[in-house]
Amino acid sequence: MTATPGGIPGERRQRNDVRRNRERLIAAAQETFAEAGPEASLNEIARRAGVGSGTLYRHFPTRSALLAAVLSDRVRTLCGTAEKLRAAESADDALDAWLRAFLAHARTNQGLGGAAILEGADALDLDCHRLILEAAAGLLTRAQRQGTARADLTPEDLIQLVVGIALSTARNDDTEQSDRLLGLVLDAVHGARGGGHG
Incomplete structure (x- = not known):
């Protein structure tokens, strides 16, 4: 044979x-x-x-190994979404769409990362935080270069704002409030269009 x-x-x-x-x-x-x-x-x-x-x-x-695998898979999907959106014609639309996807991710995974750590998963198979920051940075930088996003914003700012919305609305199954809060954040992000920060 x-x-x-x-x-x-x-x-x-x-x-x-x-x-x-x-x-x-x-x-x-x-x-x-x-x-x-x-x-x-x-x-x-x-x-x-x-x-x-x-x-x-x-x-x-272990449970922690499964939690870590699920979290890693979700982060890879989220970062893959960022890569696809970077090819979009509108940098604003791409950034806004990804931040909405990130908010959904943060709300869905609220507590999952902490549970993985508490269960003993001290090392995921990838650096989730770094990858998310890099995804945000690529989309934000593109919008800033086009002059449609505030120049003083950092990727860390964006991530912290969205995570804050996810945490503050975690107990509310209705996504209306989180969507409205994200809309306010997006208005601030694109303040440069109104002749404000830029």
Whole structure:
């Protein structure tokens, strides 16, 4: 039998199954944590993923490992959104859309990062805070160069403002207030258009 690149078909199939199981577990965990919080039942997560609890623990030996994987996956998605938006024609629209996505992220993940740390996940597989700051910086800098965002704003300012909105509205399931507060922030961000700071 001739060897095939990347190993024999059975091995490739097994690797694909392992990858799919991991992806299903992370997707189920995202959904379950969003509904029930960081203390959600791991058995329920395994059930939703369509795998046994043994498979869950093989991939994620601890709750903190699963929390960290979910948080990392969400941050990668958020930063991927920033990359796509940077190609948008309007720097303002791109920045505004990403800040809205970041607000949704911050509200959804409220408590998830802290829970991961408390559970012992002292090191995620990526530096979430740095990646989020870099995403914000790329979009903000583009808007500042076009003269449509305040020149004195920093990416740290933006992140802190949006996180503040997420924290202050965390107990309110209605997103109307958080959207209105973000609208006020966006008005301030684009103050340069009104001849203010710039």
